Amino acid sequence: MKNIYEHLTWLPPAPEDFQERLKGAKTGSALIELAKHALDENKLNRLSKTLRVLEGQASSLSPLTKLDLGFISNTTTNLIAPVLVGTALRFGMALNVVENEYNQVAQAAFSPNSVLSQHQLNAILVSIDYRGIPFLSCPGDKNTAEANLKNCFNYLESVTAALRKKSGAQIILQNLAPPPECLFGSYEGRLPGTLSWLITRLNIELERLASDDVCILDVAGLASNVGLSKWHDPAWWNVAKLPFSQIYSPIYADYICRILAAKAGRSRRCLVLDLDNTLWGGVIGDDGLEGILIGNGHPTAEAHLNVQRTTLDLRDRGVVLAVSSKNDDATARQPFQEHPDMLLKENHIAAFQANWSDKASNIKAISETLALGLQSMVFLDDNPAERMRVRMALPDVAVPELPDDPALYARTLIAAGYFEAVSFSEEDRRRASFFQDNAKRAYILNNSSDMSEYLRSLSMEISLTPFDLIMRSRIVQLISKSNQFNLTTKRYSHSDIENIEADSSLYTRQIRLKDALGDIGMVSVIICKKMDDVWEIDSWLMSCRVLGRRVEEAALQDIIKNAKDSGARKLIGKFVPTTRNSIVRDHYGKLGFAKKQNSADAEIWELDIEGYQHSAEPLPFKYAF
Numbered sequence: 007m008k009n010i011y012e013h014l015t016w017l018p019p020a021p022e023d024f025q026e027r028l029k030g031a032k033t034g035s036a037l038i039e040l041a042k043h044a045l046d047e048n049k050l051n052r053l054s055k056t057l058r059v060l061e062g063q064a065s066s067l068s069p070l071t072k073l074d075l076g077f078i079s080n081t082t083t084n085l086i087a088p089v090l091v092g093t094a095l096r097f098g099m100a101l102n103v104v105e106n107e108y109n110q111v112a113q114a115a116f117s118p119n120s121v122l123s124q125h126q127l128n129a130i131l132v133s134i135d136y137r138g139i140p141f142l143s144c145p146g147d148k149n150t151a152e153a154n155l156k157n158c159f160n161y162l163e164s165v166t167a168a169l170r171k172k173s174g175a176q177i178i179l180q181n182l183a184p185p186p187e188c189l190f191g192s193y194e195g196r197l198p199g200t201l202s203w204l205i206t207r208l209n210i211e212l213e214r215l216a217s218d219d220v221c222i223l224d225v226a227g228l229a230s231n232v233g234l235s236k237w238h239d240p241a242w243w244n245v246a247k248l249p250f251s252q253i254y255s256p257i258y259a260d261y262i263c264r265i266l267a268a269k270a271g272r273s274r275r276c277l278v279l280d281l282d283n284t285l286w287g288g289v290i291g292d293d294g295l296e297g298i299l300i301g302n303g304h305p306t307a308e309a310h311l312n313v314q315r316t317t318l319d320l321r322d323r324g325v326v327l328a329v330s331s332k333n334d335d336a337t338a339r340q341p342f343q344e345h346p347d348m349l350l351k352e353n354h355i356a357a358f359q360a361n362w363s364d365k366a367s368n369i370k371a372i373s374e375t376l377a378l379g380l381q382s383m384v385f386l387d388d389n390p391a392e393r394m395r396v397r398m399a400l401p402d403v404a405v406p407e408l409p410d411d412p413a414l415y416a417r418t419l420i421a422a423g424y425f426e427a428v429s430f431s432e433e434d435r436r437r438a439s440f441f442q443d444n445a446k447r448a449y450i451l452n453n454s455s456d457m458s459e460y461l462r463s464l465s466m467e468i469s470l471t472p473f474d475l476i477m478r479s480r481i482v483q484l485i486s487k488s489n490q491f492n493l494t495t496k497r498y499s500h501s502d503i504e505n506i507e508a509d510s511s512l513y514t515r516q517i518r519l520k521d522a523l524g525d526i527g528m529v530s531v532i533i534c535k536k537m538d539d540v541w542e543i544d545s546w547l548m549s550c551r552v553l554g555r556r557v558e559e560a561a562l563q564d565i566i567k568n569a570k571d572s573g574a575r576k577l578i579g580k581f582v583p584t585t586r587n588s589i590v591r592d593h594y595g596k597l598g599f600a601k602k603q604n605s606a607d608a609e610i611w612e613l614d615i616e617g618y619q620h621s622a623e624p625l626p627f628k629y630a631f
Contacts, residue, residue, distance in 0.1 A: 010414075011232050011257045016406040016422035017044035018397075024049060028056055034070035034100065039401065041095035047085075047255045050092030057091060057100060069585030070100040073266065076122045076130035076175065078106040078114040080138025081249040086259070093259035097267040108247070111138060115168040122173060129176040129266060130169050131223075134162070135249035136182045136205055144199035145190070151199035158204070159211045166215055176499065177220045178265055181209040183229035183250070185238055218482050218500030221265050221428050228261055231421075264426040270497075271487030274404055274424040275437065276326040276378050277317060278369055280387035281338055281360075285350065286310045287412070291337050301347030309412035313386075314349040316416040321354060324437035325425055326376060328357040330368040330385070335360045356442040365392055366399035376441045377550045379490060381586070384424045388412070431480050433527045440551065443523040461555065461626040464521040468557065468627040470564045473507045473514040477528065481516055484531050485547065489586040492547040493579065493593060511536050512544075513568055517561060519552060520630075526551065532561060534569070541569040543579040550589070560625050562597050570615055577613040 008015055020043045021027060031037050037060075041053060060067065073094070077083050087103040094101035104125050106114040111134060114120045122130065140161060142154040166177050184205040188194040194202040209226055216222050229237035232254060239251035250258065267273065282289045287299030287306045299307040300314075321327050327350075331338050338360035342352045352358070357375045359368035365387070373380050380402040387393050393405045406422050408415055427434075447464070473481055482500050489495065498506065506512055517530035530548040534541045543565070548557060569577060579594045583606075594611035595601065598618060603610035 009232070010418065010421050011228070012253055014044040014256060014260065015409065016418050017042065018407055019043060020045055020049060025052075028052055031056055032060070032065060034060075034067035034095075037095045038070070038098060041092065045092065045256065047089050047252060050256060050259070051088045053092035053095055054088040057095065061100070067100050069098060070095070071098060071270065071584075072102070073099045073129070073270075074102045074104060074125055074127045075266070076104045076106070076114075076125070076127045076169075076173070077133065078111050078122070078130065078169075079133040079135070079249075080109045080111055081133070081135050082108060082247045083133070085246065085248060085252065086255050089255045090259045090262060093256065094263050094266070096260075097263045097272060099263070099266065099270075101263075101266075109138070111165060115165040115172075118172070122169070127173050127175040129178055129269070130173060131262060132162075132165065132169070132177060132179045133223075133249075134180070134182075136184065136201070137249075139182065139208070141201060141204050142199075143201060145197055146199055148198040151204065154199075155204055155207055155211070158208055162208075162212065163215060166220055170219055174499070176269055178223050178262065179212065179215060179220055180223035180225045181212050183225050183237055184234065186234035218429065218479060221269070223261060223265060225258075225261075228257065232257075260423065264423045265428060268426040268428045269486055271489050272381070273426050273487075274384045275324075275382040276328060276356075276372075276376065276384065276441075277320060277419075278328045278330050278372060278383055278385045278403075279317065280365075280385075280389070280392070281329065281331040281333065281341075283388045283412075284310070284386060284415070285314055286341060286345075286348075290341060291333055295340055295345060298341060298345070300341070300345060306412060307347075309415065311347065311349065312416045313412070313419075316419065318349055318354065320425060321438045322435070323425075323427075323430065324434040326356050326378065326438050326441040327354055328372045328376070329355050329359060330365045330372065331360045332362055332365065333360045353442075354438075356438065356445050364395065364399075366396050369396065369400060369403060375445050377553065378441065379550070379586075384419075386415070386419060388415075428486075429479060429483055431483065433480060434483075436525075436527070439524065440526055443526075446523055447521075457554070458623065458626070464523070464555075464626070466555065466627050467520040467630050468560055469518045469630040470515050470561065471518075473503060473516055475507070477516055478503055478507070480528055481531055484528060484549075485545070488531075488547040488549070489584070490550050490589050491553070492545075492584075492587050493543070493590055494545055494582045495584055495587060496545050498545075506533060513541065513565070515561065515564065517548075517557065519555070519557065530557060530561060532565065534565060536569075536572060536574070539574055540576045540578060541565070541572075541574045543577065546579070546593075553589075556625055556627075558593070558597065559621065560627055563620055563625075566613075566615055566618055575615050577615055579611040579613070581609040581611065582607065583609075 027040055083105045087105055090103055091101045106121055114122055139158050144150040166179055170177055182205045184202055188202055190197055194200045197203055237250050242248040242251055287310050288297055290298055300310050301307045341348050357372040359371055380400055383403045385396050385403050385405045388408055397405050404424050408418055482503050485498050513534040515532040516528055519526045519529045529552045533545040534543050579599055599611035599613045602612045
């Protein structure tokens with residue numbers, strides 16, 4: 007059996023004509039498609055080189071997003087950096103890695119003239135191996151051990167703070183993978199002052215540094231999954247000062263790129279499930295309720311039960327569940343309703359598509375019902391032919407390869423890292439319920455005679471309030487994740503938002519919405535710059551869950567009221583097009599703004615505040631303050 011982490015087995019194998027395809031790749035889209043395969047470090051290097059060639063030729067890199075990453079370490083980085091660049095393509099990023107000199111961590115952090123200071127970096131990876139930490143071996147000397155632990159923590163804290171202060175970049179700080187050798191055997195971890203004791207406790211302490219601006223890369227967890235004796239290769243360290251075996255550089259890079267993608271709002275949010283031979287063994291239409299395998303006492307039945315258990319765990323952390331199955335609807339629902347061993351129930355599923363249409367069409371329908379983009383979807387199906395068809399028809403949907411043994415389905419799904427999180431809030435926990443309610447709203451809309459009737463039937467309550475400490479983390483999260491309904495796609499960190507809150511020259515609004523079906527939570531964030539007679543909309547983003555609810559009209563009325571009270575006569579809005587926000591291209595035009603400037607990079611829109619007239623039809627909201 008292949009090692010899942012060594013071979014990235016959730017990805018389809020590299021095509022036999024990889025080199026020929028790479029030679030023919032002339033666009034960012036072509037590189038992305040190649041990067042979606044399980045590639046070793048050599049193929050990832052070639053991808054990286056091709057990207058650099060295309061950049062030099064000023065070729066179209068759409069839809070790739072450019073990102074600059076600083077990379078500092080006490081170990082060799084020049085063998086890992088190209089693998090990072092090649093891997094980032096899989097996540098839609100054109101990564102530029104700025105490497106610091108070998109083993110110059112303190113100089114990079116504290117010197118004003120380091121190479122990192124010469125670039126505008128989006129993020130900095132602090133990759134320090136345990137050999138780069140000033141550990142002092144003192145077995146049995148608890149006082150010395152605790153003092154050393156404090157010194158080691160202070161060192162990493164100061165490095166992180168200095169980098170953050172000088173660059174403003176997101177910091178990715180990796181924890182430490184301990185070596186496999188234990189001089190005291192099983193007693194090593196309990197004895198103060200041993201290397202194992204120090205590393206274990208320092209990793210725990212490092213969690214204190216985690217914030218919206220500092221992410222912890224769990225290298226210790228990755229090395230544990232791989233196996234410490236496999237991860238640490240003395241030969242690679244002696245020859246090249248590589249902190250781990252080179253064969254694991256693809257999964258190491260994948261872990262880093264998951265965090266970068268999550269910070270950019272590119273984590274997946276919806277798991278679409280096949281049924282037969284995925285959630286249960288057998289075919290419900292042929293084998294009947296009594297013939298399918300699900301439950302305890304049979305290895306195959308228990309394997310499928312574990313898939314259900316895992317999907318429920320994902321739902322509990324906010325992943326939306328849906329079904330796409332080739333089946334009669336009533337037959338497909340029968341196990342959910344009647345089988346005593348089913349863990350998943352109908353009320354766990356936000357959208358249920360069971361019919362004889364192709365699965366790609368059903369996934370599109372699910373996307374529309376839930377108002378979630380295809381980039382948010384993961385499709386789990388045991389059938390290789392169905393997986394291939396969905397990949398071809400819907401390249402934005404993630405479709406993991408599954409092994410023959412269903413006992414490994416759940417492990418493969420989780421190892422793929424589709425649902426990477428850099429934070430977790432109460433609203434995240436409730437996301438599955440939000441989207442389940444969205445499906446109910448879609449049903450109400452389809453059975454309403456017109457939109458106005460539908461909106462009135464929802465009995466909506468809206469609140470528009472300034473940014474505050476209580477919701478700061480959620481505001482940062484929404485800003486970092488919103489890509490479609492986002493006029494400028496500016497990103498602000500936790501400290502940025504804290505400063506914005508305190509700046510009286512800025513107008514801020516967090517908008518929340520409730521309706522008859524539940525509390526939808528925060529749905530929009532707005533930042534405006536106040537000037538003497540002009541207000542400029544710096545950021546305006548909104549959840550696609552509430553499109554068509556007239557929330558943007560309520561927001562504009564609030565902006566205009568406050569701008570008018572401050573003496574402003576004009577409102578300026580900017581639209582910066584990306585590959586994902588075309589949905590709001592006409593946003594300002596629909597609200598009555600006039601276009602004043604138009605270029606490939608941005609559109610400038612203007613609204614005369616005195617001449618503004620809102621819709622004659624009253625807004626369908628009750629206001630809460």
